[in-house]
Amino acid sequence: MPHLTLEYSANLADEERIGELCNLLAHCLDAQRDGEQRVFPLGGIRVRALRCHEYCVADGRPDAAFLHANLKIGAGRSPQIRQAAGDALFNIIKEHFADDFAKTGLALSMEINEFSEAGIWKHNNLHGRLKA
Numbered sequence: 001m002p003h004l005t006l007e008y009s010a011n012l013a014d015e016e017r018i019g020e021l022c023n024l025l026a027h028c029l030d031a032q033r034d035g036e037q038r039v040f041p042l043g044g045i046r047v048r049a050l051r052c053h054e055y056c057v058a059d060g061r062p063d064a065a066f067l068h069a070n071l072k073i074g075a076g077r078s079p080q081i082r083q084a085a086g087d088a089l090f091n092i093i094k095e096h097f098a099d100d101f102a103k104t105g106l107a108l109s110m111e112i113n114e115f116s117e118a119g120i121w122k123h124n125n126l127h128g129r130l131k132a
Contacts, residue, residue, distance in 0.1 A: 004025055004071045006025075012097070015051075021096050030045060063105060073113070
């Protein structure tokens with residue numbers, strides 16, 4: 001972990017622009033530190049984007065758009081660490097869509113969800129491969 005999922009309206013951006021955002025957000029997650037320690041293990045970082053073709057935003061105007069980010073992380077990080085990571089990610093999202101925000105109706109939002117290790121199944125060789 002962390003896993004960051006972006007849901008966005010199809011009228012917001014093309015795949016290239018969303019791919020660029022995914023890369024920026026992944027680098028941001030990797031850059032998070034608690035002192036000298038990484039906040040998130042590199043091998044656990046996932047950023048994915050789901051384009052919503054069917055949606056209705058506010059009053060249904062065709063130019064209204066949205067992006068919602070959902071960051072899922074394992075439990076145990078301090079509120080300050082969660083706040084810093086959330087602020088850094090959301091600032092990137094806002095900056096990425098600043099021009100769109102100035103021109104059209106746009107709703108940007110983000111949430112962070114913590115979960116316990118109970119009920120989680122993992123099979124991942126990325127951590128070991130990154131150490132090699």
